[in-house]
Amino acid sequence: MxxxxxxxxxxxxxxxxxxxxxxxxxxxxxxxxxxxxxxxxxxxxxxxxxxxxxxxxxxxxxxxxxxxxxxxxxxxxxxxxxxxxxxxxxxxxxxxxxxxxxxxxxxxxxxxxxxxxxxxxxxxxxxxxxxxxxxxxxxxxxxxxxxxxxxxxxxxxxxxxxxxxxxxxxxxxxxxxxxxxxxxxxxxxxxxxxxxxxxxxxxxxxxxxxxxxxxxxxxxxxxxxxxxxxxxxxxxxxxxxxxxxxxxxxxxxxxxxxxxxxxxxxxxxxxxxxxxxxxxxxxxxxxxxxxxxxxxxxxxxxxxxxxxCYLCKWGPCGRPSPNVKEVEGSIIEFIKELLRPKDLEVISSQEGLRILIRVKVWGLNRALKSLRTYSYFLSDFHKVKVILESG
Ligand code: SF4
Missing domain, CATH: 3.20.20.70 (Aldolase class I)
Structure with a gap:
């Protein structure tokens, strides 16, 4: 176990x-x-x-x-x-x-x-x-x-x-x-x-x-x-x-x-x-x-x-906000391990209680499709909204 x-x-x-x-x-x-x-x-x-x-x-x-x-x-x-x-x-x-x-x-x-x-x-x-x-x-x-x-x-x-x-x-x-x-x-x-x-x-x-x-x-x-x-x-x-x-x-x-x-x-x-x-x-x-x-x-x-948790309008609940840079870092790590992309760009901004992260993965349309399946992993983990795009 x-x-x-x-x-x-x-x-x-x-x-x-x-x-x-x-x-x-x-x-x-x-x-x-x-x-x-x-x-x-x-x-x-x-x-x-x-x-x-x-x-x-x-x-x-x-x-x-x-x-x-x-x-x-x-x-x-x-x-x-x-x-x-x-x-x-x-x-x-x-x-x-x-x-x-x-x-x-x-x-x-x-x-x-x-x-x-x-x-x-x-x-x-x-x-x-x-x-x-x-x-x-x-x-x-x-x-x-x-x-x-x-x-x-x-x-x-x-x-x-x-x-x-x-x-x-x-x-x-x-x-x-x-x-x-x-x-x-x-x-x-x-x-x-x-x-x-x-x-x-x-x-x-x-x-x-x-x-x-x-x-x-x-x-x-x-x-x-x-x-x-x-x-x-x-x-x-x-x-x-x-x-x-x-x-x-x-x-x-x-x-x-x-x-x-x-x-x-x-x-x-x-x-x-x-x-x-x-x-x-x-x-x-x-x-x-x-x-x-x-x-x-x-x-x-x-x-x-x-x-x-930052999931809904009633929050945030619990400990204070996660650090945007740390969140970005862990998302990049996750994508790199899963897709091994040649090149990716991460654009982030903070809107209200949520951190929006747009990930551009260059020239990896098929891989991106599979990554979308896992996007709940990113969003549920940090309560961030992750938008995936191909470059
Ligand atoms: S922020 Fe999260 S824990 Fe708080 S009420 Fe909303 S869903 Fe529940």
Whole structure:
């Protein structure tokens, strides 16, 4: 196993990715490797929060606002069928994954710490961390006990933990299978004591359900239990969560109005509900409680791993700006190694939060085409926009 290597440049990441794929191909053997290559983890693109990793599929907590059933996943959760090594191989051959940089988000279509899923989650953290050094993040509504916290810190020492909550007062109705948020934050404290970073994930904020008092109480609890910051997220309406919320007495018509919907969305469609005024309350209250307001879940992951990110308008997040000259240097190194061009010219400029780099590679049209395939490597690594041109 290559182990955790220092990845300073796109070239380091590229070489590590090749090495890991090669080594894992030998470990798995050709038949297993061919089977894993067909898994969605080997192909799908990262979402804004990072590459979603599924240690399981489905969830039994039965939260009324959940959209996982609309995605076709069962209410009886099952662990994902890949082993840790198979998952690492799938990610190593996924063209969108950059070792050391691509954020890995666990828990989008399951609760990662349900009985029967926790072992798989830990196995995946170990594999993803040890083979590819991907910065991992997990969101949970369950209580992380002390033993689990220690195991998590061993598996991924910089793991970012998000403790999920929607409301303090109506949690029993909305999240019938989950422990109360007042208990979940104790799990966050256990993670903090084990040396991990934990943040509060106020998601989904539901207008008409989540109150200002809820927000104040949850933020106060977060502060008391050593959580560092707060991420706020919106509700997404689906065909079936509209039904479930309505049956619990929630004013669904108002939610549909906020989402711009006249009728429930069609099968599998998710429509976000704006919660701008609630988010403003969260922002204000976060400052008052001495917590950090984070624009998105990915920001918590970036901070937890001591990285920086300039990818979107909400940033930059994390450490200060990379040095333009260093970025240029590492991009030239990468191109030279990959293409061995006779001559190339790099033109760079800084626009807002991004560094734009135009690379002219003289007389290498075919090679340039293949380089374009790898341009995500350059852009994802430094959060720079790289424009490739032939001379
Ligand atoms: S700049 Fe911040 S909010 Fe935007 S993608 Fe990066 S980490 Fe996320």
């Amino acid at each position: 290559p182990g955790r290597k220092e990845i300073k440049s796109p070239l380091d990441a590229w070489l590590l990715k090749e090495e890991v794929a090669e080594e894992l191909r030998k470990v798995l053997g050709p038949r297993r490797a061919r089977r894993v290559a067909k898994d969605p983890h080997a192909r799908r693109k990262p979402r804004p929060c990072g590459m979603t990793v599924h240690p399981g599929q489905g969830c039994s907590l039965g939260c009324l606002y959940c959209y996982v059933p609309d995605m076709g996943f069962p209410t009886k959760p099952r662990p994902y069928h890949l082993s840790g090594e198979e998952l690492a191989y799938a990610l190593a051959i996924n063209p969108h994954v950059v070792p050391g940089r691509t954020l890995a988000a666990f828990g989008s279509v399951t609760e990662p710490f349900l009985p029967g899923i926790t072992e798989k989650t830990l196995e995946y953290f170990r594999a993803v961390n040890e083979w590819l050094s991907l910065p991992c993040q997990v969101s949970t509504k369950l209580i992380i006990d002390k033993e689990l916290a220690i195991e998590l810190a061993r598996a991924e020492p910089k793991l970012s933990i998000l403790i999920s909550a929607t409301t303090a007062s109506k949690a029993k109705t909305l999240e019938p299978g989950a422990p109360l948020p007042q208990e979940r934050v104790v799990g966050g404290e256990n993670a903090v004591r084990a040396g991990l970073r934990a943040d509060l994930f106020l998601r989904p904020l539901i207008p008409g359900v989540t109150t200002e008092d809820d927000i104040r109480e949850l933020l106060h609890l977060a502060k008391q239990h050593g959580l560092k910051g707060v991420v706020a997220g919106s509700l997404r309406l689906t065909q079936t969560n509209i039904r479930r919320l309505r049956s619990a007495g929630v004013n669904v018509n108002e939610l549909m109005r906020l989402a711009g919907l006249r009728r429930p969305p069609k099968h599998e469609t998710q429509v976000p509900v704006t919660a701008a005024s609630l988010k403003e309350v969260v922002k204000e209250e976060t400052g008052r409680q001495g917590l950090q307001y984070l624009p998105a879940a990915c920001a918590a992951n970036i901070l937890s791993h001591g990285l920086n």
